[in-house]
Amino acid sequence: MGDSRPGLDLHRIFSPQSVAVIGASTRPESVGRAVFGNVLHYDYTGVVYPVNPKTRSIMGVRAYPSVLEIPDPVDLAVIIVPSGGVAQVLHECGRKGIQGAIVITAGFKELGGEGISKEAEVLAAARQSGIPLLGPNCLGIINTDPQVSLNASFSRLMPQPGNIALVSQSGAVGVAALEYAQAECIGLSKFVSVGNKADLNETAFLAYLLDDPQTDVILLYLEDLAAPQEFCQLVQGSGQRKPILAIKSGRTAAGAQAASSHTGALAGSDAAYDALFAQCGVFRVESLEELFDYAAALATQPLPEGNRTAIVTNAGGLGIMATDAAVRYGLTMASFQEETTKVLRESLPPAANIHNPVDVLGDASDERYAAALEGVLADPGVDGAIVISTPQLMTNLAAIATKVAQVAGRHQKPTLVCQMALGEIEETLTILTQARLPHYHFPEETARALAAMARFARSRRRPRYEVKAFTDVDRERVKQVLSEVTRAGRNFVLEPEAHLIFQAYGFPTLPFRWAHSTAEAALAAEELGYPVAVKIVSPDIVHKVEVGGVRVSLHNAGEVAQAYEEIMAGAAQVEPRPALAGVMVQKMAAPGTEMILGMTRDPHFGPLLMIGLGGTLVEIFQDVMFSVAPISEQWAQKMIRELKAFPLLNGYRGKPPADQEIIAECLERLSQLVLDFPEIRELDINPLMVFPQGQGAAVVDARIFVG
């Protein structure tokens, strides 16, 4: 799956002193011509050498039949030769002492079959030669730093310099993104198309970009993550000092991979991506538009301290639309201090609305905008502002932009501009771009971008979480139980075994006995005290209730004995005849709130923890939270708090609040258990009966699958 090698220095790939374009060509519309032309024509500050054995020169530059014939040292090779020749070229690059290679050539893993072995061969050649390799099947890289100015790609466009970096797994999405950035006057620092990620993957580039002084915001387009754990560690380690926004496509296709068990069906690997991004602090977005809308704001404006938003508009209707959108995206409308209202009243005409959203009226001049914006930004109850300017009869959009930029520049609060005009506004857009004021076409987009900034700011203020290691766990006991399961050739852990495992890991369990006869069951119940439940134990019965294998609320030995016999008689009717291993007699839990805790092991991400409330309504509303293990106490609490049904756990309508501490602890212990025992494939506790605050909880029913 490639190599992320976060420590690796990619300097030679992004900032080489010299580049060899191997497979450079004079053929019109060829990739070899496009790449060489881009290096040559976009003011590269180093030296570029075309390599092509069939020609003397390309675009007037002396060509060489092989890298080995270039008389000077070469830092970077950009390779566009046919797929069969790439490995050979890489060996030559190794001999030449080249320290980085970009393989643009396609025709490898993406074709399947023979392509896979061809790619393995190319990777082997790169490794043998000690050359870090980007690609194959990629668009290349771009570095807009004027000290380098390298476009080693076949993109039609060279972006303007800026402080946003873009890493794209799809070349075409990369191209679309470059087009969009250009149309929206958004500059980029670096662009890299990672292609098949045979060697260097997104994590390697992310590591580089996190340290890159030219880059303040990092954008990712991903179709998968080559190394989720490393990715997550890297991002967490960075302490969110640079915002990272990601599109991960394939959201719904993943949803279709319905897993078999109940927990699994709700999971699916897209939930794992959601969980992983949320946990490590990457902002997941759904579209290129969102990606750049947010990046433009994060790259240019200070972060807001909170959600309180002021709107200044010269059109009432758009002010209302912006207010609707702000609230919809989670911002709140600021209430102005008396002082602010006074200032606005004095500086605006009587017909103006001096409350939020502030309407400076259709005939507003630049001065009026300046007064209103100054007023609201000076208010300590305002965290950020949206300025809407629409072209009305006498509106001087450029003058307004100039004044808005001056006022915004005096305050450490984000100001975003909604510029409703679409024609003849080049001058205005230039003023806004130069003043580093992000601008949008619609009130909705503007509000959405400010809301994203507030969300990022909040997430960055969150303290770093530490994962607790419980030392009161009995690892040996679990090992022993699981090895008995393996020895018996089962993949289903019997319920008494499961309860032993939970007991050993410090979960709150209920007293129980494993009984193999009527007499044993009755005796067990007497020892445990009433009421008890009796549940069938069989390696062949996963769904006990459906075969009549469960009796609850038994109050005396007679009832227990009868339950035992009825259960056994019922099991005898089941076809095919299940193997029986007695019953579990379990003390009944007191009434409480039923919750479900679960784990499915994702082949790519590892253990995915799940929590939800019990009951059919919760199932219908799909109200569950997922996280990738390990999790900290704070994260466990966050999972609980983010359930839509959380109010029910928190003292709803006079009910006592549930014991949230024990739920969080169970999640943390679950996290530790499934990381300690990778052989646990799937698990659910359903229900975990949760009692009122301070009174704990009890694992009532549980299933564990191994293997």
Place this chain on the structure above:
Amino acid sequence: MGDSRPGLDLHRIFSPQSVAVIGASTRPESVGRAVFGNVLHYDYTGVVYPVNPKTRSIMGVRAYPSVLEIPDPVDLAVIIVPSGGVAQVLHECGRKGIQGAIVITAGFKELGGEGISKEAEVLAAARQSGIPLLGPNCLGIINTDPQVSLNASFSRLMPQPGNIALVSQSGAVGVAALEYAQAECIGLSKFVSVGNKADLNETAFLAYLLDDPQTDVILLYLEDLAAPQEFCQLVQGSGQRKPILAIKSGRTAAGAQAASSHTGALAGSDAAYDALFAQCGVFRVESLEELFDYAAALATQPLPEGNRTAIVTNAGGLGIMATDAAVRYGLTMASFQEETTKVLRESLPPAANIHNPVDVLGDASDERYAAALEGVLADPGVDGAIVISTPQLMTNLAAIATKVAQVAGRHQKPTLVCQMALGEIEETLTILTQARLPHYHFPEETARALAAMARFARSRRRPRYEVKAFTDVDRERVKQVLSEVTRAGRNFVLEPEAHLIFQAYGFPTLPFRWAHSTAEAALAAEELGYPVAVKIVSPDIVHKVEVGGVRVSLHNAGEVAQAYEEIMAGAAQVEPRPALAGVMVQKMAAPGTEMILGMTRDPHFGPLLMIGLGGTLVEIFQDVMFSVAPISEQWAQKMIRELKAFPLLNGYRGKPPADQEIIAECLERLSQLVLDFPEIRELDINPLMVFPQGQGAAVVDARIFVG
């Protein structure tokens, strides 16, 4: 509140033979100059007369001191004189025989205070003169029909002719919309800014546009509806032959107007707008972008028969993003027939993806696009197609657009184009526009627009609903009960009275007695049969449970007597001492599914009906549906089906399905009851206990407020 007069002929306003611009001016940047200039310079096919007593001519055209001095007949007056002079001008227009007026002048109702009376004066003048009036405080109108070509507004822009009409309550939003339409190459048939709606309102213009042969799609920007019932009747009467899309802003502000009672708190007038639009078949959208994205598709492409979507792309990553978006917006990905797969396999290179989304690869020519699109559109399992074209190295976007247009034109299925390039694509966009192929920048937008078309098509296929009139209702009985309530000076209907009302309107109620002593209560219970509930009756106690005023599951006369005495003793403790009116002894309902039915009367919309499941979880998930009365049987069923918790009523996990017929009938009867008795201000049935299919339901608890 204005006048909608749907029958009124607005022909003289949109297509006058001659126009007087009263208040035309030569002053630079004045509205009077802008309006006159627009009429003059955009090829108006009639005659325009500037009216201004201070000048001989305006822009070279002979001016008149007053309309009365114009020697020829005048159809339309556009008035820009100061607000104080408008009424006088309207009187003159009347004398001149002018048949329509647009008052652009501001300074009326929008200022409050004196402005309100000024506006009343203007309206009176228009009425006296028999002149239909648009405005005041509006931008004007535009008619792009080349037979007329009239821009009687102060917009900077004259839109291209097209088949989309736009009605905007905000001038600035109108301007923003015109700018956007121009930037997106979207043509308009008519534009009207309705301003303060003193006389003509959106319903009047809607009536005109529904009959306008130049208009196929109607867009509305509204901040309120002047006459909701008339609006709704008009739209319903139109049978959805033209799609109507609306932005109604102020969504969240309305939400803040929290009403006092439980039902009311969930309602609020924005819910009424949502309900009204849904019921009459208007598509509510949130942003200008959505408005035009959907309009562009609806105005140019055939409606899809269903949701099944094919995607053709030259970039895999964008195909995945489009798939994600399609599924997210409610489309389904078509599964191709074997025949189609065969055709695609034969016409595309081996590396192409011949399944949906079809990837024609980065080097795809126009021919390859044509083959793929022809293949998928010919598949009877495909209802519509999305074509994505991204600029890759050899991509000829214009050639592809040409071929895609040819193929799409041969099929009666909607084809929407996602054109990812943003620079240097004028030629391509012209080809698409001329071929009437709607085009979008992003896969998400494209999928969202196709999904909107599918939704509109589905809604249009819906048969026209008829509201049933129940004849088995006892209106006199209800009148009698309510007059007793009024006579007693109460606004709270006592529970036994409420049950009498429901009984009279054919709701399934439980047998009950109203008892005023211990002995009466016990006797009542004996007559009713057990188990029974006993509930306090008091005009001062709305929340019975909170004062210990309810006892349930009583099984004999002794329990009933004890309950009576405890309830009375409890009530004696309440401060301030409530007036008591005995107890209601009610037969207990069998267990069932608890639902809530309610009604709040919106001052503007009339009765707003509500339905939801009972219980705290439903409250937390805010899972309720609202509708404006009256409702048909089919609509009542739709309200039930659209509850998120509907699966619980429909045989979830082996439970018997609930009696949905009786729930729908209760909703219909409720609709009739609250329309028959406007004095019922608020009402809720909580719970309506619903039994399994065929077994009916029972009104258990109910509250009615009048006045």
